[in-house]
Amino acid sequence: MRTKGDEAILRFLAAAEILETDLWQQYNELGGIQDKEVPGGSGNPTYIKALSKLDSDMSQYIHDNTDDEFSHFTFINAYLISRGGQPVNLDKFRTLPSSKATGAQQIGRLTNLMQLTVDTSWWTRYRSDNKNPDLGDTFPQAVPGLSKGKFPAIPRSDADLKPHNHIQAIANTAGFHFAFIEQGGTSLYPSLAQRVTDVEVLRVLLSIGPTETAHFQTWHDKAGNAPALTDPTNGLVFPDLNSPPFGGELFQTNLIMPEPTVFLDRKFPVVSIIRPTETQGAAMGALKALTDDGLFIGQSKEFFALLKELAQEADAAQRGV
Ligand SMILES: [Fe+2]
Ligand SMILES: [Fe+2]
Helix, strand or coil: CCCHHHHHHHHHHHHHHHHHHHHHHHHHHHHCCCCCCCCCCCCCHHHHHHHCCCCCCHHHHHHHHHHHHHHHHHHHHHHHHHCCCCCCCCHHHCCECCCCCCCCCCCCECCCCCCECCCCCHHHHCCCCCCCHHHCCCCCCCCHHHHCCCECCCCCCHHHHCCHHHHHHHHHHHHHHHHHHHHHHHHHHHHHHCCCCCHHHHHHHHHHHHHHHHHHHHHHHHHCCCCCEECCCCCCEECCCCCCCCCCCCCCCCCCCCCCECECECCCCCECCCCCCCCCCHHHHHHHHHHHCCCCCCCCHHHHHHHHHHHHHHHHCCCCC
16 A cells, blocks of 8 residues: 555545445345345345335345445455555454344344434435535434434334334334435545545545445435324324425425535535535544444444544545655
8 A cells, every 4th residue: 555544544444334234234134135146134024115115126225235335345455455455354343233023134233223313414415505514504404303312223123013103114214314324425435535645546435435425316315205204102203394394495305416505615606516525534523423323332342442543544644645
């Protein structure tokens, strides 16, 4: 590897992709298509039916997103080795429990999908025409209830398969969580690419990053189909985003492309862009977002220490050094 910084950036991305793969694998075992390409689970028909309310192809998309994540971390680790760098392995932290619901494998996991606090402000961030998080702006939640409290995005056991509005709320939570995860990757790659030195390493980041955006765009579209409902077991509300007090440009569900907005400086004309893309502290920001999401509830001190170290090293990388 030409620079320590490039290795640190690739190592943080490898870790992030391993974590992404672990969560997507759990979704695939219960909600995706079961085949040799992404093996492991046996599917949960009730959960799949609830997911299909968002789109009849949800299982295919879940399968394909999972397949992509496996390829991301496998490639980045192989590339690290080919350039004389150290690959990342998180296997010793596969300690969290699997769902007990029909369809899930019983193996140790890196991530927890059963107590999520999902930030849904990506919804309004990509619809705003005059705000940008890189200029200090903040954004309202699409599903305020999901951003507070702790909610499962997969059935924890077969007891979660009814009543109907409960398993539908779990599928809706997954639908918004899919987009939360993929908008994170959509920002992370361009944010870190700004501090890469080697042109081939830059090519790796510029070639993987936009596939995260392809995922995000798909999930952004599907989340808008989540049925409005109240979960009778915990009061979680999925509002009708097309009716007051929602609706309009910030919430309307058929607005799925990035609205042109301010970028770099408010003096420039608005432009359709990924946001945020600030490079300073991008890796620690990503780690904080995943931690705040509840994905690592139950993980060990050693896990957090290693992830923090990988993020800090990536954030210390400087272009050309
Ligand atoms: Fe990925
Ligand atoms: Fe991804």
